[in-house]
Amino acid sequence: MSxxxxxxxxxxxxxxxxxxxxxxxxxxxxxHKFIFITPQNVFEEVSSNIxxxxxxxxxxxxxxxLTKRFYILKLNNIKxxxxxxxxxxxxxxxxxxxxxxxxxKEKKADAMITAPISKKAIxxxxxxxxxxxxxxxxxxxxxxxSMLFLSDxxxxxxxxxxxxxNKIIKELTVKKLLSSFEIIFNSLKNDFKIKDPKVAVLGxxxxxxxxxxxxxxxxxxxxxxxxxxxxxxxxxxxxxxxxFFAKHKxxxxxxxxxxxxxxxxxxxxxxxxxxxxxxxxxxxxxxxSPDHGTAFDIAGRFIADELSMLEAFYFAEQIAKSRKRVNxxx
Numbered sequence: 497m498s499x500x501x502x503x504x505x506x507x508x509x510x511x512x513x514x515x516x517x518x519x520x521x522x523x524x525x526x527x528h529k530f531i532f533i534t535p536q537n538v539f540e541e542v543s544s545n546i547x548x549x550x551x552x553x554x555x556x557x558x559x560x561x562l563t564k565r566f567y568i569l570k571l572n573n574i575k576x577x578x579x580x581x582x583x584x585x586x587x588x589x590x591x592x593x594x595x596x597x598x599x600x601k602e603k604k605a606d607a608m609i610t611a612p613i614s615k616k617a618i619x620x621x622x623x624x625x626x627x628x629x630x631x632x633x634x635x636x637x638x639x640x641x642s643m644l645f646l647s648d649x650x651x652x653x654x655x656x657x658x659x660x661x662n663k664i665i666k667e668l669t670v671k672k673l674l675s676s677f678e679i680i681f682n683s684l685k686n687d688f689k690i691k692d693p694k695v696a697v698l699g700x701x702x703x704x705x706x707x708x709x710x711x712x713x714x715x716x717x718x719x720x721x722x723x724x725x726x727x728x729x730x731x732x733x734x735x736x737x738x739x740f741f742a743k744h745k746x747x748x749x750x751x752x753x754x755x756x757x758x759x760x761x762x763x764x765x766x767x768x769x770x771x772x773x774x775x776x777x778x779x780x781x782x783x784x785s786p787d788h789g790t791a792f793d794i795a796g797r798f799i800a801d802e803l804s805m806l807e808a809f810y811f812a813e814q815i816a817k818s819r820k821r822v823n824x825x826x
Contacts, residue, residue: 497527498606498816499562500809501599503592504534505611508577508585509790510800512542515611517802518809523550523566528813530566531558531605533592537573545798558604569595578796586617593628597635600781607782607812609805612790626658629776632783641778642679645760645787646811647768651688652752652760653680653777664756668700668713673721680751681727683777687815693750696740697722697733700755704736718755761787770801773808775815782815784808 502519505511512534519530532539536554552566574588589611596608610628618625625631633641644653655676656667677695684690698704699718701711708715718734725731735745737754741763746752754760764772765787772787786804794800 497529498813499529499531499604500812501531501533501596501605501608503596503608503610504532504538504571504589505592506585506589506614506617506790507535507538507574508580508582508617509612509614509792509795511589511611511613511790512538513546513795513798513800514786514802514805515609516543516548517546517800518805519566520546520548520550521802521806522809526813529562529564531569531599532567533569533595534571535573535588536568536570538576539568539570541576542798558599571595576796579792581614581617581620581792583617583620583622586614586619586621586623589613590618590621590623593631594635597632597781606816607784609808609812610783610785611805612786612788614790614792628774628783628785629657632776632779632781636779636781638779640675640679641776642676642683644680644683644775644777645764646773646775646784647764647771647807649767650746650752650764651750652746652754652764654757654760655753655755657757659756661756664700665713668717668755670717670721670724673718674725676753677721677725677727677731679778680753681730684751687777687818689818690750693730694748695727695731695751695753696735696745696749697731697753698737698740698755698759699734702736702738704734770804771807772804773811775811782812782819784812784815 502515553564554568571591574584599605629643642653643657656664684693700713705711705714714734722731737759774785774787776783786808
């Protein structure tokens, strides 16, 4: 039995709804304990609309010993403005993440599952981070981390994360690729118990540069990185992205490494249609999340599908178990 934290995400979106729907199911199917960090009024409004009847305890601070299975760790109440981008909702989502992180650092929980935030809302609130990944890496004082996307069909990762297209080439270096390989292989071994993985590396340019004719990043950066890596025997590529996915080559690999965001996320989301999970590898804490956003278009209608949030929990549970086994053997 473990303790899992859920953050509320942007309360003007579907975050609280999919968290409460997920806990409603998990409470019956697992023996774990759950902590939901949210304004109390948000919990009350959303739970009343989805017939939530599981016993819970509302607290200002988490007790040293968790005697109940479900806690609402409350933040300051907030006016809900469904489908609106506001500084108030951005600040609430940020405070939820920050509180969850502090509890993980204090060893009061095993993992955090984060509901979707609005990058614009947190920016309006004065938060300088572009997303969860960079925020948590900064708090962990970790410079080497990687954003992974997980599903039963495909595991993938990004070398650059929320980087504008016109800045990708400047960020793409041999040093950065070698660091990405290190993080990914450690995660495959320690988080997913894959000892001898087969990993595909995608090229940056159309047709992977076609021997330097359509861009030379493959020849100057990607191929040398693969050869230089101590994991080179497990690395294959660089592959031309279009042919790689068109020919379903992803089925042959334990992990696919992409150079930039949409290169990986477009095929991943097409394949998984609401079942994908975002995972930040390389951190001392465990954090997963659904691979979708705030869904402002359906917020407040209480029709959101919680499947991706449930998958995020199941991967967090799997990784937590794996890390406990690793730590027990140290």
